Amino acid sequence: DSKWDLPTAYAPSSFQTENLQSFVNDVDKASAGKLKITLHSNASLYKANEIKRAVQTGQVAAGEILLSGYANENPLFGTDSVPFLADSYAEAAKLAGIERPYLDKLLAAQGMKLLFTVPWPGQNLYSAKPVETAAELKGSKMRAYNPATSRIAQLLGAQPTTIQLAELSQALATGTVQNFLTSSASGVENKLFESVKYYYRVNAWLPKNAVIVSQKAFDSLDKPTQEAVLKAAAAAQERGWKISEAKDIEYQKELAAKGMKLADPSPALKKELQAVGEKMTEEWLKNAGADGQAIINAFKKP
Amino acid sequence: MKSALLAFYRLLGLLAMLAMVAALITVGLSVLAREASWDIQGLDAYAGYAIVAALFLALPITFQRGEHIRVTLLMGKLPQRWSNALQVWSLLAGSALSALLAWFAVRLVWISWSTHDVSPAMDASPLWIPQLAMALGCIGMAVACLDALLSHLLGLPFFDTHAHGEAARIE
Amino acid sequence: MDALIALLLIVLMLVVLGSGLWIGLALLGVGVFAMELFSTRPVGDAMVLTIWGSTSSWTLTALPLFLWMGEILFRSKLSEGMFRGLSPWLNHIPGRLLHVNVIGCAIFAAVSGSSAATCATIGKITLPELKKRGYPDHMAVGTLSGAGTLGLLIPPSIIMIVYGVAANVSIAKLFMAGVIPGILLAMVFMGYIVVWALRNPQQVPAADAHVGLLAKLYEGRHLLPVVALIIVVLGSIYSGIATATEAAALGVAGSLALAAIEGSLSWRKFYEGLGSAVRVYCMIGLILAGAAFLTLAMGFIGLPRHLAEFIGGLGLSPFALMLVLMGFFILLGCFLDGISMVVLTMAVLLPTVQSAGFDLLWFGIFIVLVVEMAQITPPVGFNLFVLQGLTKREITWLARVSMPLFWLMVSFVMLVYFVPGIITWLPGLMQ
Ligand code: NA
Ligand code: NA
Numbered sequence: 001d002s003k004w005d006l007p008t009a010y011a012p013s014s015f016q017t018e019n020l021q022s023f024v025n026d027v028d029k030a031s032a033g034k035l036k037i038t039l040h041s042n043a044s045l046y047k048a049n050e051i052k053r054a055v056q057t058g059q060v061a062a063g064e065i066l067l068s069g070y071a072n073e074n075p076l077f078g079t080d081s082v083p084f085l086a087d088s089y090a091e092a093a094k095l096a097g098i099e100r101p102y103l104d105k106l107l108a109a110q111g112m113k114l115l116f117t118v119p120w121p122g123q124n125l126y127s128a129k130p131v132e133t134a135a136e137l138k139g140s141k142m143r144a145y146n147p148a149t150s151r152i153a154q155l156l157g158a159q160p161t162t163i164q165l166a167e168l169s170q171a172l173a174t175g176t177v178q179n180f181l182t183s184s185a186s187g188v189e190n191k192l193f194e195s196v197k198y199y200y201r202v203n204a205w206l207p208k209n210a211v212i213v214s215q216k217a218f219d220s221l222d223k224p225t226q227e228a229v230l231k232a233a234a235a236a237q238e239r240g241w242k243i244s245e246a247k248d249i250e251y252q253k254e255l256a257a258k259g260m261k262l263a264d265p266s267p268a269l270k271k272e273l274q275a276v277g278e279k280m281t282e283e284w285l286k287n288a289g290a291d292g293q294a295i296i297n298a299f300k301k302p
Numbered sequence: 303m304k305s306a307l308l309a310f311y312r313l314l315g316l317l318a319m320l321a322m323v324a325a326l327i328t329v330g331l332s333v334l335a336r337e338a339s340w341d342i343q344g345l346d347a348y349a350g351y352a353i354v355a356a357l358f359l360a361l362p363i364t365f366q367r368g369e370h371i372r373v374t375l376l377m378g379k380l381p382q383r384w385s386n387a388l389q390v391w392s393l394l395a396g397s398a399l400s401a402l403l404a405w406f407a408v409r410l411v412w413i414s415w416s417t418h419d420v421s422p423a424m425d426a427s428p429l430w431i432p433q434l435a436m437a438l439g440c441i442g443m444a445v446a447c448l449d450a451l452l453s454h455l456l457g458l459p460f461f462d463t464h465a466h467g468e469a470a471r472i473e
Numbered sequence: 474m475d476a477l478i479a480l481l482l483i484v485l486m487l488v489v490l491g492s493g494l495w496i497g498l499a500l501l502g503v504g505v506f507a508m509e510l511f512s513t514r515p516v517g518d519a520m521v522l523t524i525w526g527s528t529s530s531w532t533l534t535a536l537p538l539f540l541w542m543g544e545i546l547f548r549s550k551l552s553e554g555m556f557r558g559l560s561p562w563l564n565h566i567p568g569r570l571l572h573v574n575v576i577g578c579a580i581f582a583a584v585s586g587s588s589a590a591t592c593a594t595i596g597k598i599t600l601p602e603l604k605k606r607g608y609p610d611h612m613a614v615g616t617l618s619g620a621g622t623l624g625l626l627i628p629p630s631i632i633m634i635v636y637g638v639a640a641n642v643s644i645a646k647l648f649m650a651g652v653i654p655g656i657l658l659a660m661v662f663m664g665y666i667v668v669w670a671l672r673n674p675q676q677v678p679a680a681d682a683h684v685g686l687l688a689k690l691y692e693g694r695h696l697l698p699v700v701a702l703i704i705v706v707l708g709s710i711y712s713g714i715a716t717a718t719e720a721a722a723l724g725v726a727g728s729l730a731l732a733a734i735e736g737s738l739s740w741r742k743f744y745e746g747l748g749s750a751v752r753v754y755c756m757i758g759l760i761l762a763g764a765a766f767l768t769l770a771m772g773f774i775g776l777p778r779h780l781a782e783f784i785g786g787l788g789l790s791p792f793a794l795m796l797v798l799m800g801f802f803i804l805l806g807c808f809l810d811g812i813s814m815v816v817l818t819m820a821v822l823l824p825t826v827q828s829a830g831f832d833l834l835w836f837g838i839f840i841v842l843v844v845e846m847a848q849i850t851p852p853v854g855f856n857l858f859v860l861q862g863l864t865k866r867e868i869t870w871l872a873r874v875s876m877p878l879f880w881l882m883v884s885f886v887m888l889v890y891f892v893p894g895i896i897t898w899l900p901g902l903m904q
Contacts, residue, residue, distance in 0.1 A: 003513075005514075005773065038775070040772060042641075044772055045769065045772045045773070046522070046523070046526070046769075047526045047527075049421075049422050049423075049526065050522055050523070050526045053419065053522060054519070054522060056417065057413060057518050057522075058515065058518075059514060059515060059518055059519045059522065060514075069422045070422060071422075072420045072421065072422055072426040073418070073419070073420050073422075110417070139339070141336065144343075144424065145423075145424075146422070146423065146424060147343075147424055147426065150343055150424055154341065159336070159339045159341065160341060160343070161336055162332070162343075162345065162346050162424065163716065164346070164531060164532065167643070167644070167645070167716045167717065167718070169643065170643055170645040170646075170716065170717070171713070171716060173713075174710075174711065174712065174713025175713040176336070176713045176714075176715075176716065315748065315751070315752075318751045318755070319744075319747050319748055319751050322537060322541065322747060322750065322751050322754075323747070325534055325537060325538065326538060326541070326722055326725055326726070329534055329538065329718070329719055329721070329722035330719075330722045330723070330726060332719060333709075333714060333715045333719050333722065333723065337714065346531040347531070349531055349534045350529040350530055350531050350533070350534065351529060352534075353528070353529070353533060353534050353536075353537050353754075354525070354528050354529045356537060356751055356754060356755070357528055357537075357754060357755055357758035357759070357762075358528075358755075360751045360752055360754070360755035361755055361759065363752065364751075364752040364755040364756055364759075365495075367752065369752050369753070369755075369756050370495040370496075370497065370498075370755075370756050370759060371495070371496055371756055371760075372493050372494065372495045372496060373490050373491055373493060373496070374493055375491070376491050376492070376493065377493045388492055388493050389493065391492060391493075391494075392492060392493045392494045392495070395489075395494050395498070395502060396494060396495060396498050399498045399501050399502050399505070400498065402505070402517065402520075403501065403520070403521070403524075405517065406517035406518060406520055406521040407521050409517065409518065409521070410518070410521040410522065410525060413518075432529070433525060436521075436524075436525060436528075
């Protein structure tokens with residue numbers, strides 16, 4: 001019998017963690033208790049940035065990571081976060097299918113196996129003031145938390161401002177930050193509606209969480225248990241994508257109910273953002289090499 | 303030999319002080335940069351590396367000056383022979399633990415280097431570089447603990463607890 | 474089985490701490506022991522990865538910087554000027570200059586994040602002055618000991634930063650939440666001095682010569698540097714110039730500037746202050762590192778989860794849970810410093826505390842209050858150590874004269890339990 005620890009950085013109440021808990025329960029049932037997975041939520045075991053390393057070095061058997069968090073290491077981890085490339089669930093699903101073999105190869109080279117991915121709702125623009133055109137973002141303080149968000153701010157002429165999520169609502173209240181991109185989910189989970197009023201559905205990208213497992217730990221399971229894990233993973237992926245999409249609608253309703261003004265971006269803003277996206281896709285391709293080009297080519301093919 | 307070791311602890315302590323100044327400058331710069339709309343990236347990560355360096359590089363000198371806290375209630379109450387035994391035990395256990403820490407801190411650097419681990423934040427630094435300071439400090443601590451143990455067994459002085467008379471202990 | 478493991482680890486912890494092993498290393502050692510024995514995970518890599526993660530975080534940078542700020546102020550004339558500014562105003566209140574201890578600590582608390590720095594800095598000026606004027610030692614030292622703990626409750630506060638990171642609570646809100654309880658607790662201490670003075674009028678020395686209003690106001694100019702520093706540190710946070718973390722850097726810069734202006738900043742003092750700050754941070758940081766790893770080991774073993782389930786399963790009423798936790802922390806506070814108490818127990822307690830319906834903001838202030846008590850209980854109480862250095866008295870005597878203040882704090886915790894608005898009202902206005 002095997003016991004796995006599965007750390008995640010997200011709170012137990014997050015839909016991602018709830019989906020993960022269902023996966024854990026499914027595995028327990030399907031393997032007839034031969035594989036017990038303990039879910040450690042809320043970064044109680046390892047912090048977000050430590051989880052991949054912990055799996056890679058065999059400290060834990062499995063873990064949940066935000067794929068694009070590792071874009072510094074290899075641009076292919078950030079495929080789903082190239083802004084304005086895949087900006088709907090349908091497109092994100094198409095992209096996920098295309099990039100999967102590349103991710104599998106990348107992780108296999110590091111001794112890990114990708115079990116499943118579930119997207120967060122699209123990254124939308126939260127702003128303290130109304131935004132009609134990109135010109136209104138010029139010179140504003142835009143939250144940045146990784147190279148991609150920082151680059152978007154730069155291309156829009158905004159000031160990329162590093163603020164940790166824990167300090168975000170205070171920073172918004174005092175004007176340290178004026179706007180930022182994040183999902184409807186984190187807007188609700190972090191009560192960001194208390195500090196900003198305007199929300200534009202720009203769907204910049206749909207970043208994915210991935211559950212990874214150490215190949216060694218996976219290989220040490222017997223065949224039926226391995227199959228049980230893979231089956232539960234496939235189910236978790238299918239369920240997760242559906243939940244994510246349904247939750248997005250729910251969360252947006254909640255944001256509106258809390259007094260936020262939700263709107264689609266104006267055609268002008270949309271066009272300007274699209275231009276930023278094209279520029280960043282180009283830049284991404286320079287780093288992502290032949291594999292990156294192959295992914296984009298396959299994605300652009302109708 | 304003893305003075306060379308002491309110089310080593312002091313050197314690391316000096317580097318720790320520089321790291322603290324670096325932390326101040328980095329954090330201060332992040333305020334300035336935002337106010338002046340300068341685009342400097344990764345400052346939060348650099349501040350983190352600076353305080354790690356300050357913490358670990360100061361380990362040996364803090365130890366040598368007897369400023370790491372411990373519960374001495376029992377040691378003070380027991381007769382000389384027994385409190386001596388407790389001191390030997392503390393130094394032995396301290397040496398073993400800090401050696402363990404040093405070994406794995408070096409291994410951390412090595413793994414970061416061999417797996418090309420980079421910071422996921424905006425600085426995108428190769429992590430083995432800032433981790434080097436932690437490894438160096440841990441090695442210093444292990445050396446200092448062994449030094450203290452040998453000094454104690456040989457009846458030589460090690461701790462310098464008279465250098466700071468004032469009660470400026472902070473919590 | 475879990476109870477047995479828990480008991481074994483607690484006994485081991487007490488034995489190892491009592492044996493005199495340095496506290497940070499002791500926590501590390503207990504963590505290694507526990508993980509080796511009760512989990513199948515490789516220990517070493519997990520240990521350093523966790524230590525690296527917990528000590529390289531941005532939010533932690535405020536801790537060493539506030540420590541540094543305290544060291545600079547300790548070496549400047551700032552606090553001395555504050556005593557001179559305050560003393561002419563207090564001649565007519567029962568207890569007279571004893572109140573300088575409390576007011577001085579409360580004001581200094583607003584610029585310093587630590588209890589012992591507050592206690593040391595204020596005590597250095599007030600204790601000789603009070604002795605010279607014939608105030609009884611037990612009141613001078615006791616009130617200082619208690620009031621020094623306000624350094625933790627009145628923002629900025631290092632322990633709140635540590636708790637905020639551990640519990641994922643907004644540090645800015647925690648700072649706000651500490652303001653009213655801090656002022657109230659200071660008033661409770663002053664009330665205690667008044668009551669004591671009215672009951673023991675013969676022990677209170679006569680008033681100084683009467684000073685006119687103009688002279689009083691003129692003496693008040695000595696308060697200006699402190700006020701300036703408060704404006705820099707707190708103003709920067711609430712005006713959006715700096716985050717709560719960054720404010721510490723402004724505090725260091727501000728106190729360096731003030732020290733330079735008043736002419737008390739020399740290279741030697743700068744070097745000494747910096748060195749002392751680095752070593753004190755190192756001392757606390759080693760404990761933080763040990764505690765972070767012990768927390769990880771506990772996570773792997775699952776002990777906290779099971780204990781939390783156990784306490785949760787007890788079905789204690791919130792009031793009983795609060796009492797149990799207060800007793801638990803006072804007991805822990807006899808052996809551990811406040812910061813390691815917080816990092817050691819938060820992972821265990823937060824789920825239980827949350828499920829009992831406590832507001833995490835309220836609980837943060839509760840923890841700060843209990844940690845304040847721990848500062849003045851033997852054998853490990855930082856304010857007692859500071860006072861031992863200042864007065865050269867036995868720690869038992871110091872603990873005895875601090876006891877009345879300890880009981881006042883216990884009653885104060887009861888008060889905030891029944892009137893939680895004392896804590897939650899001000900941060901509630903922030904939205
Ligand atoms: Na304070
Ligand atoms: Na205590």
